[in-house]
Every structure is written in structure tokens, then in C-alpha cells.
Amino acid sequence: MTAVAPTGAPAEDGADVAPTFTEEHEELRTTLRRFLTDKAPSEAVRRSMESADGYDPVLWRRMADELGLLGLALPEEYGGFGGGPVELGLVLEELGRALLPSPYFATVALAGQALAVSGDETAKARWLSAIADGSLTGTLAPAEENGSWHVEDVTAEAVPGGSDGDGDGDDWAWRVSGTKMFVVDGHSADLVLLVARTGTGPRMFAVAGTAPGVTRTRLETLDPTRRLARIDLDGAPAQPVGPEAADATAYLRRVTDLAMVALAAEQAGGAQACLDAAVEYAKVRVQFGRPVGSFQAVKHKCADMLLKVEAARSAAYHAMSVAAGISEETTAPVSAAAGGTRALSTAAAVAAVCCADAYTHAAKENIQIHGGIGYTWEHDAHLHLKRAKSSEQLFGSPAMHRRRLAGLVGITAPEATKGR
Template identity: 75%
Template sequence: MGLTFTEEQEELRTTLRRFLADKAPSAAVRRWMESDEGHDPQLWRQMAGQLGLHGLALPEEYGGSGGGPVELGIVLEETGRALLPSPYFATVALAGQALAVSEDAAAKARWLPAIADGSLTATLALAEASGSWLPADVTARAAPGGDDGRDGWTVSGTKMFVVDGHTADLLLVVARADTGPALFAVDAAAPGVTRTRLETLDPTRHLGRVDLDGAPALRVGPDGDASAYLLTVLDLAVVALAAEQVGGAQACLDGAVEYAKVRTQFGRPIGSFQAIKHKCADTLVKVEAARSAAYHAASVAAEGGSGPPVSGLAVSAALAAAYCADAFTHAAKENIQIHGGIGYTWEHDAHLYLKRAKSSEQLFGNPAAHRARLADLVGIRHR
């Protein structure tokens, strides 16, 4: 894939869009986002069993379909378009991808089949109270239970802003061992684990706080300093989020254009006024540019991040993260402006998209942080 999709990929998009329109309308989204679970367990099982979405981007030998970031991006673009409250992002895009690229055969055999069939929910716990998403800034500690951790590990520390962290069955925790940052698998029901749901801006995506006090853990991924592996995991998460942001931005644009066609003022549709035309046109340009950035990043990720440094996964991910976040927020704001007074009401969905856009801006680093990283990656020095 370059910037076009195969017939099978387009069929996936069409099928999923139709499925979500039928199973996850706005009324259902509002009902699920206010529940303790934060999603519909029946829909979760349907997504895994009927559509096979959970294993779509996982290797076939572990119960998956053998797809990758491109197929995953299609799913996330559609779930983002619908603002679907679901542990899919945390389980498949975060934990699933982290395990899939870990080169840890034992860990993949232990957990990926359960992720693929929908029987296990999981998430990635990286950020802490500092708000940094960089593995180098992690202060949570991991201690071996025996020589070199052969008898397991224990992890202590506090993780913040963990997507579905208060409900996930498995926690993949980034903690610092003597050799550097590494990834550790923690059973959420294990002793020493305390989880709390955070009150956040976006009601459609639940975040949690995870306190770990000597919680038993298993190490996942490479030995020694796993910083390079963890940065790859973070880049894959950023690429997945960019796809979701494109879906949300497109939904905002579609809503604004449709309303501009039917809302009349001074005896004519407001879409005929030059100011509204400009708003819609400018938003279209931003959404299409964001789509190109997200699709390119998914394509690079699918190729394993290969290529020269200026077109590798890190650069593509940083570019997509910065641009897609800005485009989603712009589209969400313009959607409210074009709707006028009704766009500010609780009954209208426009505010839900704006809340998702603003909260997603901070997930895995804000646009300014990604632009700064991009500048460093391509050799631009700040004055």
C-alpha cells in the first residue's frame, strides 16, 4: 500500500462503517460512555467473533489474520468516526502491537491468542505524573525476583492516563530496571495493583490511574535497555491514534457540510454564504492532508519502518501525530461554529467530538512535542 487501498481493504471499511452505523448510533455511544464498563460487552464480542477485528493486525500463528498497521488504521478510522467507546484501541492498538513487535515468542504465545479472540482486554501503561510519554522519563521501578529475573519481577510506581487502565485484564507496564527502561506484564488482579478511574474531559475514552506496590510481573521484549523497542511501540501507538483522529475529523467535516445544506438563514442555506464555504473548504484541505499523513505513516509502519532516516517510522509517526491532532481539533471547532448555538448543547454530538479531539491532543505527547521531535529527527536546530 502507498496511499491507496486494495479491494479487500475497502470492503473492510465499508463493512465496518455499516456495522457501526447499525450497532453504535449516537444514543448507544452516550449510554455506553456513562456506564462503569465504558463499552458494550456484547458489541465487543461481535467485533471479535463476527468481524474478526481483534486479530486483524496480529500474526496468524497466534490466532490473528496476518494484517498490520494499514488494516488496523482502517478500523480505527471508522471507530474514531463513530466515537466508539471500546477497549479496542487499548487492547489491540496499544497492547496487541506492543506484544506483536516484541520478538518475545513466549509472551506472544501466552497473550496474543486471547487478544485475538476477544477474551482478554489489555493496555499499555507508560506515562506518569510528569505527563511525559518518553520511556527515558519513566521512574517506576522493576526489581528481579531472582537472579536476572528468572523467578519473575516486581514493579512499583504510579502510572497515569492509562487508556482503559481501570478495567483492562492485562497491564503492560513500562518500568525502569537496572539496565534501563523495559516492558513488564502485570495481571490487573494481582496483589499490589490498585486502579482508579480518572475524571477526564473526554467521556467516550476512559483513562485510569494504576498504582503498583511490589506487583508481580513478567518481563516482555528484549533484555537489557529496551528503549529502542519502547520507542517503536510508542510510534506504533501514535500512528494508530492518527488514524482515529482522521476518522473523527472527517465526521466533523461531514456533519458541518450536511448542516450547512439544510440550515437556512435569510431565506437561503447557510452553505451558500462565502464565510461558511471558506470554513468548509479550509477544513476539507486540513482533513485530506491529515489523511495523507496518517496513511503514509501506516504504510511505513507496515513495512517495518524501513527506509532512510528522513522517511522512517519515527519521522512519519511524528509528522502524523502533529498534523492529525491539529486537523481534528480544527474540524471539531469549525463544526461547532457552523452549527451555531445548537452545536454548544449537550444534546448535540459536536461537543463530544471536540472533547475527543482535545484529549487526543495530549495522548502520547502534544503536537508541539511531536513537532520538536520531528525537527530533531530531520536535523533542524532550534534557535
């Protein structure tokens, strides 16, 4: 699997990068959509979201073994297929359409990407192969009580010293204490990558989900298809991940941008599903002797939804291409701050705003067009609205991303971008 070739290199001024999808990409999209339609219909989604695990382990194995989805965007030398943000985005777009409850987003889009761009060969060799073959689940945990993903807001602390965590020498000879909140699939992840402060600056650390000193609590959340957790750490054994530099702020911001791009792709898929459902229902629902889609008010709703969904998809694809271009051109991704990182941050912020707004708007309008049936538990419309509202706040609100974007393009001072 080769990544899409952007038509232009990422530039410091955020020059346009147009996505170009190959036949292989389109075949990936078609195959996955067919697989999800067959194996993960609405009934299966509801069974999974109500189960103890929160997902279907059998389907997870099939995603790994039959489709190779878990290694699709990971390097070939670690058992992956050598794809990147574009391939990952296409998968997430389809998973978002299907509302599939799965650790895929947390494991591959969050933990997998964080490891892949870390420049840490030891960490990559240790965990990426297990992620690629489906034997290890992971997640990323930067946020704390205020929900912020800003590195500057981290209060968890890591200190060196103490005995190792699992008998593998001194790999786990750091200790992390603090609380991480709103951790995607944090209740069940085998590996937790978290951000903590050290004496010289923030760094990424790996902690085993079942390590001593780790207490995990599942949170009651709006979206039943995506589970979040609170993780309390009390001297938990940890291993540093990422650049050896004392302050890994640039690396951590890169990881955050990639996570935002991945979420935007998923939101674009969910928005498209809402549009498709609304249009289909407007065709078949008859009122006053004619389909409701023939009424001007409903036509306008559908047209407005289409404009927002198309804009969201364009923003997501652009961000995916910028991320792919930087990955291809940078042999040491952690040092990309001087090259295309500003372009990636800008594209990620635009995608975060457009895709969050489009998904929430489409989910609300889908319920409106369905009328009374759209409000019932048996219909999937409410599940999309809950996913849309939950995702809208996952990495910060659209208002926060707008403030960040204003700082990136020079409208406001960069410090004005903090906060939810």
C-alpha cells in the same frame, strides 16, 4: 488479510511511501462503517459511555466473533488474520468516525502491537491469542505524573526476586513499584504492559490488572468516550516482555511510534466525521431564506476544514504505510533501529501533528457552523471536540511532536525534543 504493499521501501531519509488500498481494504472499510452505523449510533455511544464498564460488552463480542476485528492486525500463528498497521489504521479511522467507546484502541493498537513487535515468543504465545478472540483486554502504560511517553522520563522501578504471581513458575518473579498515569482503559484492562527501569536500563513488563500490589483508580477526564486511569504499583508481580537485551529503549520507542500512528488514524476519522456533519448541516439549515452553506464565510470554513482533513488523512496513511513496510521487511522487528525506524519516527511525528491539529480544528468549526445547537449536550458536536482535545495530549502535545520532528530531521539537537 494481507497488508497493503507500499510502493516504496522505508528509507533512512524518510523517502515517500504511497499507500495502495486493495479491494479487500475497501470492503473492510464499507463493512465496518455499515456495522457501526447500525449497531453503534449516537444513542448507543451515549449509553456505553455512561455505563459502568464504559463500553458495551455485547458489541465487543460481536466485533470479535462476527467481524474478527480484534485479530485483524495480529499474526496468523496466534489466531489473528495477519494484517498490520494499515488494516489496523482503517479500523481505527472508522471507530474514530463513530466515536465508539471501546477497549479496542488500548487492547489492539497499544497492547496488541507492543506484543506483536516484541520478538518475545513466550509473551506472544501467552497473550496474543486471547486478544485475538476477545477474551483478554489489555493496555499500555508508559506515562507517569508528567504525562510523558519518553522512555528517559520513566521512574517506576522493577527488581528481580520474590515469589511468582500466579503459580506459573518464575514467570512473574519481578516486582514493579511506581505510578502510571493516563492509562487508556487502565481501570478495566486484564493485562497492563508498562515500562519500568531496571539496573541495566528500561524494559517492558506485563502485570495482571488484578494482581496483588496493583491499585487502579479511574480518572475524571474531559472525554467521556475514552476512560483513563491511574495505576499504583507496590511490588506488583511482573513478567518481562520484549527483547532480552539489558536496555530495551529501541523497542520501546518503536512501540511508541506505532501507537502514535494508530492514534493519528483514529483522529483522521474523527476529523472527517466533523467535516461531514458540518457540510450536511450547512446544506439544510436555512437563514434569511437561503441555506447557510451558501454564505461565503461558511463556504470558507468548510473549504479550510476540507484542506486540513485531507492533509491529515494523507499524513496518517503515509505513516501507516511506512509502519507496514518496516514490519514486512524486518524479520526481527526489535532490531529495526538500524533500518527504517528513523523513517517511522519521522512519519509518526508528522502524522501526530497534522491529525491532532486537523481534528481539533474540524471539531471547533463544526460547532461554529451548527450555531447554538452545536453547544447543546444532546448534539454530538461537543463529544468530538472533547475527544479531539483529549487525543491531542494523549501521547504529547503537537508542540512536543514538532520539536521531536525538528530533532529527527536535524533542525535541532535530539535532546530538544523532550517535554510536553
